[in-house]
Amino acid sequence: MIVASSKIASVSDLRTYRERLLKARDPKVRTIRVCIGTGCAAKGSRKILELLKKACEEHGVEVKAEAMCTGCHGFCERGPIVVVSPGEIFYQRVEEGDVADIFRETVMLGRVVERLLYREEADEDGGRGKGKKGGGKGKTDAEAGNGSAAAGEAKKTAAEIPFYATQRRIALAFNGIVDPTSIDSYIAAGGYSALAKVLDGMTPEQVVAEVEKSGLRGRGGGGFPTGRKWRSCREAKGSPKYVIGNGDEGDPGAFMDRSIMEGNPHAVIEGMTICAYAVGSEQGYIYVRNEYPMAVEHLSLAIRQCRELGLLGDDILGTGFKFDIQINRGGGAFVCGESTALMASLEGRAGEPRAKYVHTVEHGLWDKPTNLNNVETYATVPAIINRGADWFASIGTEGSKGTKVFSLVGKVRNTGLVEVPMGMTLRKIVFEIGGGIKGGRAFKAVQTGGPSGGCIPAKYLDTPVDFDELTKLGSMMGSGGMIVMDEDTCMVNVAKYFLNFLRDESCGKCTACREGVAQMVHILERICAGKGEKGDVERLEALCRLIGDASLCGLGKSAPNPVMSTIRYFREEYDAHIVERKCPAKVCKGLFKYAIDPKLCKACGICKKNCPVQCIFGEKKKPHEIDRTKCTLCGTCYDKCPFGAVLKV
Amino acid sequence: MPTINIDGKDFHAETGETILEAARRNGFWIPTLCHHPALSEQASCRLCLVELDRGGWSQMVTSCCYPIRRDIKVRINSEAAVSARRGVMELLLARCPESPELRELARKMNVEGTPYPKVTEAQRNCVLCGLCVRVCAERIGRSAIGFAGRGVNRSVAAPFRMPSKDCIGCGACAAVCPVGTIKLRIHETEIEVSPFKSRMAIRRCSACGAPMSGEPHMKQLEEKTPAAKEYVGLCPDCRRKKSAAAFVPVGSKPVVPR
Numbered sequence: 001m002i003v004a005s006s007k008i009a010s011v012s013d014l015r016t017y018r019e020r021l022l023k024a025r026d027p028k029v030r031t032i033r034v035c036i037g038t039g040c041a042a043k044g045s046r047k048i049l050e051l052l053k054k055a056c057e058e059h060g061v062e063v064k065a066e067a068m069c070t071g072c073h074g075f076c077e078r079g080p081i082v083v084v085s086p087g088e089i090f091y092q093r094v095e096e097g098d099v100a101d102i103f104r105e106t107v108m109l110g111r112v113v114e115r116l117l118y119r120e121e122a123d124e125d126g127g128r129g130k131g132k133k134g135g136g137k138g139k140t141d142a143e144a145g146n147g148s149a150a151a152g153e154a155k156k157t158a159a160e161i162p163f164y165a166t167q168r169r170i171a172l173a174f175n176g177i178v179d180p181t182s183i184d185s186y187i188a189a190g191g192y193s194a195l196a197k198v199l200d201g202m203t204p205e206q207v208v209a210e211v212e213k214s215g216l217r218g219r220g221g222g223g224f225p226t227g228r229k230w231r232s233c234r235e236a237k238g239s240p241k242y243v244i245g246n247g248d249e250g251d252p253g254a255f256m257d258r259s260i261m262e263g264n265p266h267a268v269i270e271g272m273t274i275c276a277y278a279v280g281s282e283q284g285y286i287y288v289r290n291e292y293p294m295a296v297e298h299l300s301l302a303i304r305q306c307r308e309l310g311l312l313g314d315d316i317l318g319t320g321f322k323f324d325i326q327i328n329r330g331g332g333a334f335v336c337g338e339s340t341a342l343m344a345s346l347e348g349r350a351g352e353p354r355a356k357y358v359h360t361v362e363h364g365l366w367d368k369p370t371n372l373n374n375v376e377t378y379a380t381v382p383a384i385i386n387r388g389a390d391w392f393a394s395i396g397t398e399g400s401k402g403t404k405v406f407s408l409v410g411k412v413r414n415t416g417l418v419e420v421p422m423g424m425t426l427r428k429i430v431f432e433i434g435g436g437i438k439g440g441r442a443f444k445a446v447q448t449g450g451p452s453g454g455c456i457p458a459k460y461l462d463t464p465v466d467f468d469e470l471t472k473l474g475s476m477m478g479s480g481g482m483i484v485m486d487e488d489t490c491m492v493n494v495a496k497y498f499l500n501f502l503r504d505e506s507c508g509k510c511t512a513c514r515e516g517v518a519q520m521v522h523i524l525e526r527i528c529a530g531k532g533e534k535g536d537v538e539r540l541e542a543l544c545r546l547i548g549d550a551s552l553c554g555l556g557k558s559a560p561n562p563v564m565s566t567i568r569y570f571r572e573e574y575d576a577h578i579v580e581r582k583c584p585a586k587v588c589k590g591l592f593k594y595a596i597d598p599k600l601c602k603a604c605g606i607c608k609k610n611c612p613v614q615c616i617f618g619e620k621k622k623p624h625e626i627d628r629t630k631c632t633l634c635g636t637c638y639d640k641c642p643f644g645a646v647l648k649v
Numbered sequence: 650m651p652t653i654n655i656d657g658k659d660f661h662a663e664t665g666e667t668i669l670e671a672a673r674r675n676g677f678w679i680p681t682l683c684h685h686p687a688l689s690e691q692a693s694c695r696l697c698l699v700e701l702d703r704g705g706w707s708q709m710v711t712s713c714c715y716p717i718r719r720d721i722k723v724r725i726n727s728e729a730a731v732s733a734r735r736g737v738m739e740l741l742l743a744r745c746p747e748s749p750e751l752r753e754l755a756r757k758m759n760v761e762g763t764p765y766p767k768v769t770e771a772q773r774n775c776v777l778c779g780l781c782v783r784v785c786a787e788r789i790g791r792s793a794i795g796f797a798g799r800g801v802n803r804s805v806a807a808p809f810r811m812p813s814k815d816c817i818g819c820g821a822c823a824a825v826c827p828v829g830t831i832k833l834r835i836h837e838t839e840i841e842v843s844p845f846k847s848r849m850a851i852r853r854c855s856a857c858g859a860p861m862s863g864e865p866h867m868k869q870l871e872e873k874t875p876a877a878k879e880y881v882g883l884c885p886d887c888r889r890k891k892s893a894a895a896f897v898p899v900g901s902k903p904v905v906p907r
Contacts, residue, residue: 333799350796355692357715508777508796508803510693515740515769518801522768539764546736549709549729550695 007310037072045080071263120152194382213389215401220374236369251450261295271378334505353553396422400466410484449478452558454565490587513556532578598623600645607637668712748774781822818863854884
């Protein structure tokens with residue numbers, strides 16, 4: 001690393017600085033990139049990084065190697081991920097015990113450690129067998145799984161893996177490549193060249209026009225055209241103006257913003273600085289959840305590095321342009337992701353939204369013109385400036401340009417972070433990138449847009465994913481959460497789960513959201529408990545309309561979406577709960593019964609011993625039975641049976 | 650000057666004026682709970698919803714805070730607007746079924762009852778309109794009370810639900826409360842702002858001894874209005890008598906308050 005003795009004084013100095021960085025790199029040095037994104041770190045990747053660094057030091061005489069950390073590679077299902085260059089050899093599910101092999105074989109001898117390569121798994125069991133034992137690495141899937149077919153062929157690099165091959169990365173382009181803790185790493189990869197281009201000859205007006213032309217729409221949920229927002233803010237009267245990065249990602253199961261802030265904080269800073277130049281602002285804020293400590297750490301470090309190099313501060317790149325960013329940590333309220341609530345929180349007041357009849361671009365933070373975008377939106381901007389609006393607009397669909405990052409979670413084989421061009425079908429995302437449903441189960445629905453989104457059924461799998469198409473289906477793009485559900489999911493229960501979340505996270509300011517959502521939860525709980533009444537669905541629909549019309553903020557207005565969409569596509573499940581008192585997916589306790597399969601029962605007696613009401617009887621060596629008249633449907637026997645002989649019927 | 654079209658009729662409006670102001674000035678009644686002309690808008694009760702015509706589509710907006718900046722067209726009595734307001738009132742009635750004030754307002758809106766069960770707990774019929782919080786902060790300048798809790802647990806309280814040292818016992822919160830949640834209780838020597846548990850010495854009228862307000866409140870008044878110091882210590886009745894005494898017709902005997 002080059003220690004900058006002073007600030008980079010001009011745009012051409014930045015270019016020289018980069019050239020110096022590139023020149024200082026020894027092409028013979030092998031680099032080992034270890035993902036320290038939250039998913040991989042949870043599986044111990046920091047320790048792996050430490051061991052690899054130590055190995056590099058110890059064997060410094062024999063081989064020139066360098067271990068570095070990177071942000072999230074996206075393939076969280078197969079973490080921890082280690083990539084060795086040259087060759088871009090992609091190792092997955094690396095454990096501490098594998099470090100020695102990787103170093104000896106790949107780094108020192110240039111050979112590939114076959115067993116750590118990606119292989120498509122034929123059955124869901126492959127991962128499980130491995131996870132249980134540390135040393136059980138060498139097992140193939142056929143051994144680990146219960147008689148599943150042989151695993152697919154090994155893939156050496158990420159590009160060969162279907163999960164990556166179908167993706168197109170713009171916002172995540174540097175994730176997994178640069179070291180998020182090093183500004184040099186970002187600059188060497190071409191970072192801050194967009195800022196240099198903007199400051200070196202583009203007028204603010206040209207920047208706004210370029211973003212407008214690109215067709216970029218806000219990535220945080222609303223999908224408002226970014227260029228138009230920038231223009232409104234630029235033209236708004238009042239001073240000073242503020243630029244805010246929204247990193248208060250609160251959707252359950254979403255980690256797009258998190259991974260960007262953790263893995264490539266400089267892209268967010270660069271995007272925000274360009275925005276500040278375009279709208280005429282000198283002060284920016286990034287609002288990050290305090291639950292994202294690594295994002296806070298990496299962003300703080302990045303801001304410090306920028307100030308040291310003169311990429312933030314009074315005289316950026318010697319152009320006289322002044323801008324600085326401050327980080328504010330959110331206290332964990334879901335509603336603070338809403339722009340006006342976020343600004344209230346920034347001002348030190350309780351995070352509650354206000355009516356937006358006067359837009360925040362005119363009267364935002366401290367009543368001054370404020371441009372607020374999601375951090376993913378900002379991270380996309382440098383690429384647009386560098387490669388041009390036309391390039392960006394050529395990707396995607398008519399109304400939604402570019403790519404979108406989704407966090408693909410739920411019952412898919414390949415959970416993780418994916419970035420795809422707008423307009424890719426849900427089927428392609430779930431089945432090609434996601435690898436289909438775990439355990440050979442059938443696909444039932446995919447929930448997009450977080451808790452306020454909707455569930456999309458199988459018959460719409462061929463819908464191209466963009467802002468307008470998802471809205472047409474009664475769901476939304478939201479910030480990009482994508483939760484896949486299989487046939488074992490009860491849609492009424494899902495609606496109840498999301499509404500419960502929204503009730504707990506409602507700020508309680510307005511009557512419609514506070515009282516209305518609580519009423520909906522009350523009805524849904526009744527239905528799931530088998531006490532549904534005739535007319536409940538109609539009551540829910542009426543409440544949905546009311547809350548949608550009468551709520552104060554976007555979160556309230558969209559709160560009915562999970563219920564509306566499940567009624568729209570899975571009405572028969574509601575009816576089954578209410579009329580037949582049955583849960584078709586056998587999730588809602590009390591709405592199905594337990595039985596013992598005499599063929600599978602080994603008469604071990606565990607169920608009998610654990611039954612709290614002693615309603616299981618059976619002699620030794622004879623299949624047991626459940627006395628339905630006494631059974632309280634607690635499910636203990638189902639949980640305890642080691643042979644899977646207790647069935648839900 | 651922009652024009653506002655309400656239910657098909659055109660009216661002049663001032664730029665920046667709210668729909669509610671323009672409508673009320675022209676004789677339209679829109680129910681409100683969290684609106685007070687002396688306080689900032691919160692737009693939280695949602696009772697003042699009207700339908701804003703966007704040309705081809707319409708949107709429910711709260712009339713109390715929607716500023717008229719150009720010619721607009723709204724519908725106060727359209728089916729959609731009436732049913733939205735009715736829905737909100739029904740939700741409020743489910744929360745506070747026992748409030749006579751709320752029931753009275755509902756009757757005025759032709760809402761007779763609520764189809765919903767009670768699912769949220771309200772402290773003494775509190776509808777969370779926030780008038781008390783705003784009057785305390787914006788007019789009295791004390792911010793002794795605020796909102797505590799989130800969502801269905803939201804309530805108005807002093808910090809940590811303890812008696813607040815910032816409360817001066819002025820009773821503005823009780824005066825502005827539309828549903829009688831907040832009450833001033835007069836004890837022997839103290840005044841209590843219920844349910845906030847704050848108690849302070851009571852000041853009685855220096856002339857007649859009638860209970861007036863909390864001691865800290867009276868002190869604040871004396872500081873703020875030094876010119877009228879001799880009046881501040883008097884109850885409204887005695888104050889009137891004192892003023893009247895100053896205006897006795899020439900020649901008649903002045904009446905001295907007892």
